[in-house]
Amino acid sequence: MSYTSNETMVAVAARALNNHEKVFVGIGLPNLAANLARKLYAPNVILIYEAGVIGAEPLRLPISIGDPCLVTGSLAVCSFHNIFANYLQRGLIDVGFLGGAQIDRFGNLNTTVIGDYYNPKVRLGGSGGGCEIATFAKKIITIIPHNLKHFPAEVDFITSPGFLGGRKERQALKLPGNGPEKVITNLGVMEFDADGEMILTHIHPGVSVEKVKENTGWDLKIASELEETSPPTDEELKVLREELDPDGVYLGRRKD
């Protein structure tokens, strides 16, 4: 079966989740990834939404983070403060998903502003819960398009801390979570080395290393044993297309 790059990203993210993990989920691709994992690889995964919904099992695709379909039939609902204090700050969240307008080599994310804060070229949404997810979740998976705009040499603003200037800097600040673990793009998958710098570990089928480097705003490190991503399986694609996103809202136009 042919597939889109969004389907590849979702499948790769789903495979990164372990059974029984408590996953802080956003809308869009992370939501699809977490639900795909729940259906195939991690049936006991607990989905926790920023709006304060725990153990959601929605009957339709949620369009907003606070969709009423997340509440009906969920395990619990808590307040806005509690979701950040009792769940994230308390250290109960295993995996957090993030995205952003810019990411740098240390996995720091900008969702606040392009240009100067006081004289913005583009004013973006801001942190929301992004800074807290980045600070507290035990591991962070980032899903982001791979191009020079999204992968600049330096981010204009650190909204959600990755390793800041390197693993030691994050440790010095005593941020409780372990920081970024995987960056999944339409071209490949990156992890972080001992210094906290991004390193390309997987390229998607049909993508060259050259293409990844051309679309990265710094001299990206390449793993010595670079692997090719296993493409989405027929089973993954079937669940995504028939059950999770039948209208193709997030997965985009299909090629077949």
Add this chain to the structure above:
Amino acid sequence: MEKMERQPGKVMDLYSAVSKFINDGDAIYLAGFTHLIPFGVAHEIIRQGKKDLTLCRATPDLIYDQMIYAGCARKIIFSWSGNPGVGMLRGFRQYVENGQLEIEEYTHFGLATRLLAGAHGMNFYPLNSIHGSDLPKYNTLIKTIKCPYSGDDVTVVPALNPDVGVVHAQRADREGNVHLWGIVGEQQEVAFASKKLIVTVEEIVDESVIRSDPSRTFIPGFLVDAVVELPWGAHPSYAQGYYDRDNAFYIEWDSITKDEADVKVWLDEWVFGLEGRNEYVKKLGSEKILKLLPKNMFSYPVNYGIYL
């Protein structure tokens, strides 16, 4: 001592509640995280031409975008600005990029912590976040103190005590004892933190309904200054069990706001051109309304017991 009669309820109409309690220059918090956003009150604020308001909300959402376009806002205190599920909030973005709107920015947890401190009657509260971001460089109200126990640095934010809080809920009695369910957001903190509180509800119910399920009472009536019965008062956001979120309108707002002239037309048609929420609901039309009604899903009843 003279015998005293119990005071009558606090039920008011929408116009009176807004004109009596919201003044130009106030800091107000129209609560609700995606759910139960009090659009009915916002539209009344716009109709009454309130000005120089400091609009506080974690997510400004369409509600503050409309108030920004209508000229009500001087400043926004917020933590994430966007059109949830759709994209950006064009009014907010344009006014900020043009320097026409003052902002004071937090993370979600930072703003939630400000409210909690306000609700608890404290001057400030600590949280173990924000210090990894660049925000403290640009918002000097976010400060660092030494933890007196560990000696570590800890981030603190000041209490937020809005002049007026507004909460929309499913039901309340005439005294303002509020039953609210579904996503509970920051409504309770807003209720306790605010100096004045307006509550609008889908339906006003008898006190006996509230007393039948006191664990669901979210706000005690004595905190409430005005109770307004306002069916569909949260549309285009939603009220769990009453109506769905009007996602189509959230998408439509994105195209309306591509041209400020279209926003003016929309405001004239849907806010200034209508007397209140009843006319708004009539204008929505039965087809739209039927489309947004969910099927019922009642919870299993709980037994409180009778203790004699």
